[in-house]
Amino acid sequence: MFKIYTKHxxxxxxxxxxxxxxxxxxxxxxxxSSVLLVVHGCTGGLFVMPDRYNVCSMAERMCEARDDxxxxxxxxx
Numbered sequence: 001m002f003k004i005y006t007k008h009x010x011x012x013x014x015x016x017x018x019x020x021x022x023x024x025x026x027x028x029x030x031x032x033s034s035v036l037l038v039v040h041g042c043t044g045g046l047f048v049m050p051d052r053y054n055v056c057s058m059a060e061r062m063c064e065a066r067d068d069x070x071x072x073x074x075x076x077x
Contacts, residue, residue: 013073022065029058 009019033053040047051057 013069026058026062029053029061033058 006016009016012019014022029052033049033055036047036049036053040049
């Protein structure tokens with residue numbers, strides 16, 4: 001099981017710890033975004049979502065992180 005996991009982290013150019021840190025960061029942002037979306041849904045126009053936690057911003061940050069990983073892999077080759 002661990003070998004499958006290390007194979008995945010190696011394929012994305014990260015150590016197990018780096019991948020864990022990235023995944024925890026994404027999970028934290030998604031959790032905060034979920035709570036804020038519930039508040040927004042309950043209050044309507046009274047509460048506007050902060051840009052950092054809207055879906056588009058989170059998707060862009062994840063794509064940027066992927067691009068950073070890919071460029072780091074290319075630099076190491």
